[in-house]
Amino acid sequence: MWRDRYAGHYEERMRHGWERYAARGRMRGRRLGRLLEHGDLRFVALALIAEQPRHGYELIKELEERTGGAYRPSAGVIYPTLAMLEDEGLVRQAGGEVGRKLYEPTEEGKKALEAARGHVDAIFARMAEVAESSESSRPRIARAMTNLGMALQQRLSRRPITAEEIDRIVNILDDTASAIEKS
Numbered sequence: 001m002w003r004d005r006y007a008g009h010y011e012e013r014m015r016h017g018w019e020r021y022a023a024r025g026r027m028r029g030r031r032l033g034r035l036l037e038h039g040d041l042r043f044v045a046l047a048l049i050a051e052q053p054r055h056g057y058e059l060i061k062e063l064e065e066r067t068g069g070a071y072r073p074s075a076g077v078i079y080p081t082l083a084m085l086e087d088e089g090l091v092r093q094a095g096g097e098v099g100r101k102l103y104e105p106t107e108e109g110k111k112a113l114e115a116a117r118g119h120v121d122a123i124f125a126r127m128a129e130v131a132e133s134s135e136s137s138r139p140r141i142a143r144a145m146t147n148l149g150m151a152l153q154q155r156l157s158r159r160p161i162t163a164e165e166i167d168r169i170v171n172i173l174d175d176t177a178s179a180i181e182k183s
Contacts, residue, residue, distance in 0.1 A: 035071050035130055040123050045081050046090055046105060046113050047120045053094050053104040056082055066124070068131030085109070 036044070048054060048062055056078045064072040082103055085091040090109035094102045105113065113120065155161070155169070 050105045070130045
């Protein structure tokens with residue numbers, strides 16, 4: 001059981017409240033460029049479930065959508081998080097289809113979420129920023145990279161390539177890489 005393995009952390013959260021625990025966690029080990037810090041997924045999952053009851057798969061898809069595809073948690077991350085929230089009494093199963101657990105917040109979960117509202121809002125703001133930047137650049141860059149890969153594959157599969165042609169392609173790729181680094 002989760003509480004047995006992480007009893008000290010669980011007790012600290014319950015004794016001092018989620019908001020104080022979250023604030024302390026944000027100050028330690030902060031890494032630049034990370035969308036979610038340690039413990040943030042619990043808050044995000046709880047907030048999304050509070051918006052409407054959800055299955056684990058729906059949480060995965062919603063997080064991917066809210067980050068513009070920049071973050072898609074695996075089932076191996078989401079389902080243990082849901083089990084932990086359930087162990088902590090913050091969510092409960094609300095029926096659902098056979099083989100799919102639908103989760104809804106408990107009263108204790110709603111109170112914990114309200115206590116951490118500022119933290120949750122900050123996480124969602126970061127997610128929106130990532131989505132905004134991802135939506136504008138990522139698909140276009142991915143398309144261009146795919147085009148480059150396809151052009152190279154087509155050229156290399158046509159006829160034998162000479163040493164001069166290889167040198168020219170390598171120079172083009174090196175020049176392009178250098179131009180991208182300088183941009």
